[in-house]
Amino acid sequence: MAMSGGVDSSVAAALLIEAGHSVTGVTLKLWGGESDSGCCSVSDVDDARRVAYRLGIEHHVFNFADEFDEFVVEPYVSAHQRGETPNPCVECNRHLKFDKLMRRADTLGFDMVATGHHARIVSRQGIDSAPVRYVARGCDKAKDQSYVLYMLDQATLARLLLPVGDITKGRVREIASEIGLNTADKPDSQDVCFISSKGGRRVFLGDRIALSPARLVDVDGQTIGQVSSIELVTLGQRRGLNLGGDEERRYVVDIDRQAEEVTVGHREDLMVSSQPIRDLIWTDAPVGGEVQVQCSAHGSCRAATIKGSEILWSQPQPRVAPGQAVAIYCDDRVVGGGVTERAR
Amino acid sequence: MARMANRVLDESRDTMAELLGAKPGQIIFTSGGTEADNLAITGVAQATGKTVICSAVEHHAVLEPTAAAGGRVIGVHPNGQLNLDQLSATLEELKGDVGLVSVMAANNETGIIQPIEQVVDIVKATAPDALIHTDAIQAVCWMDVAQLAADVDLISVSGHKFGAPKGVGVLVARDGAIFAPQALGGGQERDRRGGTQNVPGIGAMAAAAKAVGRERPAAVHRVRHLRDKLRDQILGSVADAYETGEGVAPDQRTAGMCHLCFQGVENESLLFLLEQAGVMASAASSCASGATDPSHVLAAMGVPRSLAAGSLRLSLGYTSTEADVDAAAEAVIAAVSKIRSRS
Numbered sequence: 001m002a003m004s005g006g007v008d009s010s011v012a013a014a015l016l017i018e019a020g021h022s023v024t025g026v027t028l029k030l031w032g033g034e035s036d037s038g039c040c041s042v043s044d045v046d047d048a049r050r051v052a053y054r055l056g057i058e059h060h061v062f063n064f065a066d067e068f069d070e071f072v073v074e075p076y077v078s079a080h081q082r083g084e085t086p087n088p089c090v091e092c093n094r095h096l097k098f099d100k101l102m103r104r105a106d107t108l109g110f111d112m113v114a115t116g117h118h119a120r121i122v123s124r125q126g127i128d129s130a131p132v133r134y135v136a137r138g139c140d141k142a143k144d145q146s147y148v149l150y151m152l153d154q155a156t157l158a159r160l161l162l163p164v165g166d167i168t169k170g171r172v173r174e175i176a177s178e179i180g181l182n183t184a185d186k187p188d189s190q191d192v193c194f195i196s197s198k199g200g201r202r203v204f205l206g207d208r209i210a211l212s213p214a215r216l217v218d219v220d221g222q223t224i225g226q227v228s229s230i231e232l233v234t235l236g237q238r239r240g241l242n243l244g245g246d247e248e249r250r251y252v253v254d255i256d257r258q259a260e261e262v263t264v265g266h267r268e269d270l271m272v273s274s275q276p277i278r279d280l281i282w283t284d285a286p287v288g289g290e291v292q293v294q295c296s297a298h299g300s301c302r303a304a305t306i307k308g309s310e311i312l313w314s315q316p317q318p319r320v321a322p323g324q325a326v327a328i329y330c331d332d333r334v335v336g337g338g339v340t341e342r343a344r
Numbered sequence: 345m346a347r348m349a350n351r352v353l354d355e356s357r358d359t360m361a362e363l364l365g366a367k368p369g370q371i372i373f374t375s376g377g378t379e380a381d382n383l384a385i386t387g388v389a390q391a392t393g394k395t396v397i398c399s400a401v402e403h404h405a406v407l408e409p410t411a412a413a414g415g416r417v418i419g420v421h422p423n424g425q426l427n428l429d430q431l432s433a434t435l436e437e438l439k440g441d442v443g444l445v446s447v448m449a450a451n452n453e454t455g456i457i458q459p460i461e462q463v464v465d466i467v468k469a470t471a472p473d474a475l476i477h478t479d480a481i482q483a484v485c486w487m488d489v490a491q492l493a494a495d496v497d498l499i500s501v502s503g504h505k506f507g508a509p510k511g512v513g514v515l516v517a518r519d520g521a522i523f524a525p526q527a528l529g530g531g532q533e534r535d536r537r538g539g540t541q542n543v544p545g546i547g548a549m550a551a552a553a554k555a556v557g558r559e560r561p562a563a564v565h566r567v568r569h570l571r572d573k574l575r576d577q578i579l580g581s582v583a584d585a586y587e588t589g590e591g592v593a594p595d596q597r598t599a600g601m602c603h604l605c606f607q608g609v610e611n612e613s614l615l616f617l618l619e620q621a622g623v624m625a626s627a628a629s630s631c632a633s634g635a636t637d638p639s640h641v642l643a644a645m646g647v648p649r650s651l652a653a654g655s656l657r658l659s660l661g662y663t664s665t666e667a668d669v670d671a672a673a674e675a676v677i678a679a680v681s682k683i684r685s686r687s
Binding site (some may be wrong): 060061063067103104106107108109 | 514610613616637
């Protein structure tokens, strides 16, 4: 059981024990630097260990800090450098929780791995009658985390348990309080776990790369202002552009790293009929017909079809910042996903 | 009540003084090894305003106060022993500006023994005003600290490394070794360490010290033989396994430490499987979260990070038996083979 020290994984462990599993708790040490939220701090490890004592299970800490640097932090920094808006939680799931930890579990002789994600695993009969598994939305729609699990393949899904996917967050907190877990009232983790709220993204990136100023231009190429660091600009961003007393809302509609230019336009300038993506994967077979596509953790789903490496929107949609994870759904099942590229 | 407590302190001070080759008035009771190290390093740095120097393989309890005081770090040879040429050169370079030289008696991870007598000779010749500190925390069970540190000014010792409960230690400070106290007020320990003494812990440490004084010579001989057997059994059965500190003379390792590295093995996996087999071991030093951090000691020795990731530290004690060693060797061999077959 991957235990972050939060309430979801604490209750997930309790539910597994109740279901008769023999459970060992594991907390991943991912980040050695400064942090004030999320999965990495010593106090979170302490919380996880206390929950494990309370539940009467073994608890271990695995140090994956090197891999976290390599697969999450460094790509996060270089993505910003390229003008992308990365999704580090997705990369952490892809490389740490569902690769490194899975392989570690194999080595140590565990047959299943569990996490506290709010999502479910559903199974359908495949063509050759072998079951095909999918991640599906958790039953608490407001807390659903299926989006960040789009990368799970059949081998991983067959060995994964998501014990809190069938209950609401409210019920999770009730259970935690019923069994007297000290994490019952712990707030949900927010934001990027390795970035402190004090310095934010600007300080974190500024310590690691040179931040470069860029011209702000309108869609006709006229210079209308400047931004101090192009690396911190996100496609679709509206605030912080210092455009003065502009009555109409204006958005970042393109970021050109080569030309050091940020293009600002109106909402209609953001709208596109297709969105290129890379690293497209399918949970089972590719789906040719209409699907629902979600492009951010708490964003809504939009109808589309997937053709080659493009999302063809059924209705024009705003461009998505490059580097964002894309989860493709059929109803509430995740059937695939990828990462957005810069739209032309 | 107060008299009884004072009697425990007085008698314990005498016992510790005898074990460590010091006068009773030179024994300062502390909360453990870390406090003793900090008191020596930070205390001398503050009192003298001069540079403090330590080896790269010191415990963090020495490295961190040295770094905080803006001190210098001396490298080690690939065999883990101090680079004495570099020490001499650094002392020459700093001329009279050296307050303290701190070199541990034996390393806590590898058990490799440092040439304290040569360090003393070099410091006396090149920086005669500098004080010498040795962290002897790992040495008490296996070496005669009174003899090896006879010419050392400050000595740190921790009780739980030789049978006392956790939370008690000693700093030996010879007469004339001036340092700034870190806990002020209260007047305990002749104003050198304020704060109420841990009387039961100190009494227990003295009892353990007596036992060590009595049993050490025979135990060292017996445990060294067990350790060699353990190492030979493992290295004889496991490919791509190495004893750390190649080229170190057999008598330059503490008798109770068996430190090995396995290529292609992650030590967290190894420790997990060993624990399941009832063998409690460790890898490098543990960080605050309980995770295993990469070893700064192996890095200082030039052991590649990939090999250091497979380090294993098996510690033996006075109560270790042939059966323990056989079981440990069997468990290590099985665990390494399991890990290699599954990854």
